[in-house]
Amino acid sequence: MSTHADEKPWTIPALAEAKRNGRKLTMLTVYDAGFARTLDQNGIDTVLIGDSLGMVVQGHDSTLPVTVDNMVYHTEIVARVLKRALLIADLPFQSDATPERALDAATRLLRAGARMVKLEGAGYKLDVIRYLTERDIPVCSHLGLTPQSVLTIGGFKIQGREEAAAAKLVADAQAAAEAGAAMIVLECMPSVLGKRITEAVSVPTIGIGAGPDCDGQVLVLHDFLGLDSGHRRPRFVKDFLAEGGSVAGAVRAYVEAVRNGSFPDAEHAYQ
Numbered sequence: 007m008s009t010h011a012d013e014k015p016w017t018i019p020a021l022a023e024a025k026r027n028g029r030k031l032t033m034l035t036v037y038d039a040g041f042a043r044t045l046d047q048n049g050i051d052t053v054l055i056g057d058s059l060g061m062v063v064q065g066h067d068s069t070l071p072v073t074v075d076n077m078v079y080h081t082e083i084v085a086r087v088l089k090r091a092l093l094i095a096d097l098p099f100q101s102d103a104t105p106e107r108a109l110d111a112a113t114r115l116l117r118a119g120a121r122m123v124k125l126e127g128a129g130y131k132l133d134v135i136r137y138l139t140e141r142d143i144p145v146c147s148h149l150g151l152t153p154q155s156v157l158t159i160g161g162f163k164i165q166g167r168e169e170a171a172a173a174k175l176v177a178d179a180q181a182a183a184e185a186g187a188a189m190i191v192l193e194c195m196p197s198v199l200g201k202r203i204t205e206a207v208s209v210p211t212i213g214i215g216a217g218p219d220c221d222g223q224v225l226v227l228h229d230f231l232g233l234d235s236g237h238r239r240p241r242f243v244k245d246f247l248a249e250g251g252s253v254a255g256a257v258r259a260y261v262e263a264v265r266n267g268s269f270p271d272a273e274h275a276y277q
C-alpha cells in the first residue's frame with residue numbers, strides 16, 4: 007500500500023495513484039486560514055472551499071446565494087497558508103451554466119489558488135467538464151444529492167434508492183470520468199451504490215453519506231466539529247471534536263478513521 011509522504015504536496019496525478027494503491031483520501035471543507043492551517047498540519051489530503059459556506063458561514067438556508075466573488079475571497083485566504091493539502095473550490099450556482107461562464111469562474115478560482123474546481127450534476131454539465139479539462143482546468147464532479155438542485159429536488163434527500171435512479175448515477179459517474187473529471191464526490195446515497203460507482207470508475211470517489219467503500223471521505227467542517235448548523239443533522243455526520251478533544255485532535259482522529267476504514271460505520275451510512 008502506498009504511503010503518500012506526509013510532507014509531500016498533493017497533486018492531481020497523486021489522487022489517481024492513491025486509488026490504484028488502495029490508499030484512502032481525506033477531505034474536509036474549510037473557509038478560513040486558521041482552520042486551513044490546522045487541517046493542513048494534521049494530515050488532511052484535500053480541502054474543499056465548499057459553497058456550503060452559504061449555509062455554515064453566511065447563514066443562508068441553501069447554497070444558491072453564493073457568488074464567484076465569495077468563492078474567490080475564501081479561496082485566496084485558504085490558499086495562502088496551505089503547504090500540503092490540495093485545494094478544491096466549488097463553482098457556485100449558475101457560474102457553470104455555460105462552458106464559457108464556467109471557464110471564466112474556474113480561471114478566477116485557479117488564479118486565487120485552487121488546484122481543482124468542483125461542479126454539480128451531469129447532463130449538459132458533461133460538456134462543461136470536457137470544456138474545462140481540455141483547457142487544463144482539473145475538475146471534480148459532484149453527483150447524488152446536488153445541493154444546488156434543492157429547489158427542483160424539493161429538499162436535501164437521499165438519492166439513488168430505486169434501481170433506475172441508481173443505474174443513472176452509475177452511468178453519470180462513468181460519463182463524468184470519461185469527460186475528464188479527475189475525482190467524483192458522491193453525496194447522500196445508499197452505501198451499496200457508493201460502492202458500485204466506486205468500482206465502476208477509475209478516478210477516486212469521495213463520499214459524504216455514500217458509505218465506507220468510496221475511495222475517500224469528506225465532511226463539512228462545522229458538522230465535523232459538532233456545531234449547530236441550524237438544520238437537521240444528516241445521518242452521516244459525526245462530531246469528531248467530541249472524540250479528538252481539540253481541533254487538531256479531531257482532525258487526526260478523522261484522518262485515522264477514514265484511512266483505516268472505521269469511518270463511516272453503519273450508524274453513519276445509509277443502507
Ligand code: KIV
Nearest residue numbers: 035056057058191224
Ligand atoms: O459545498 C460543500 O461543502 C460540498 C460538500 C458537501 C461536498 O459540496
